[in-house]
Amino acid sequence: MTNVAILIVASIGPGLLWLWYFYKQDRFEPEPLRMILKVFFMGILLVVPAGVLEQIWRPQIVNAIQNANWLNFLMLAFLVVALIEEGLKSSFLIWMMSKNHELDEPVDGIIYGITLGLGFASLENFLWASVYGYGVAAMRAVVTTLAHATFTGWMGNYVARYKLSAISDQGLLWKGFLLACMIHGSYDFLLFLRSSFASLLAFGLIVTLLFRLYRTMQRLSAESPFRQ
Numbered sequence: 001m002t003n004v005a006i007l008i009v010a011s012i013g014p015g016l017l018w019l020w021y022f023y024k025q026d027r028f029e030p031e032p033l034r035m036i037l038k039v040f041f042m043g044i045l046l047v048v049p050a051g052v053l054e055q056i057w058r059p060q061i062v063n064a065i066q067n068a069n070w071l072n073f074l075m076l077a078f079l080v081v082a083l084i085e086e087g088l089k090s091s092f093l094i095w096m097m098s099k100n101h102e103l104d105e106p107v108d109g110i111i112y113g114i115t116l117g118l119g120f121a122s123l124e125n126f127l128w129a130s131v132y133g134y135g136v137a138a139m140r141a142v143v144t145t146l147a148h149a150t151f152t153g154w155m156g157n158y159v160a161r162y163k164l165s166a167i168s169d170q171g172l173l174w175k176g177f178l179l180a181c182m183i184h185g186s187y188d189f190l191l192f193l194r195s196s197f198a199s200l201l202a203f204g205l206i207v208t209l210l211f212r213l214y215r216t217m218q219r220l221s222a223e224s225p226f227r228q
Contacts, residue, residue, distance in 0.1 A: 086181045
């Protein structure tokens with residue numbers, strides 16, 4: 001029982017810490033904390049349908065990994081894993097933001113996207129750590145958790161732009177979704193290659209895009225209509 005509790009804290013705790021940090025970036029009109037926690041919990045729940053759908057292609061994924069078939073995994077990374085996970089997260093974001101009257105400034109979309117991604121990553125971390133141990137939990141707490149925050153954070157940015165724009169341009173939704181899938185698929189594929197250089201590229205990709213997302217948050221926050 002104690003080990004399970006430690007595993008939960010090690011897996012989900014980092015996601016909550018990152019959530020607190022990013023939530024604080026919305027300085028002038030922060031979203032209700034209860035709504036943020038609901039979105040985080042929804043991110044956790046979305047792991048279940050994602051896992052069920054990915055089980056359909058599990059034999060192909062395992063085969064590609066075991067045989068180092070990079071071409072097959074390239075297709076699976078983009079057309080299965082990224083498409084399923086970002087499809088579920090993006091669908092929820094679009095639905096949730098269309099009904100959420102609290103979303104009243106562009107930075108809110110990024111906050112909700114990051115929150116959803118952190119929730120999703122937290123349960124993934126727990127499932128991986130329960131099989132492979134605390135070392136995996138520690139590694140994923142930093143890299144994979146922020147990777148999911150990046151994927152969905154960018155999608156949230158485009159969903160907010162779509163909702164708050166005077167012209168409802170659905171191209172923004174497609175752009176955000178395709179960007180999230182491209183980042184996710186590229187990240188997974190680079191890790192699959194299992195080389196130090198490819199892993200460094202994967203890490204660099206996430207750091208670069210997360211930094212750009214952070215800078216976007218700072219700019220949008222500075223332009224907030226609620227700034228005194």
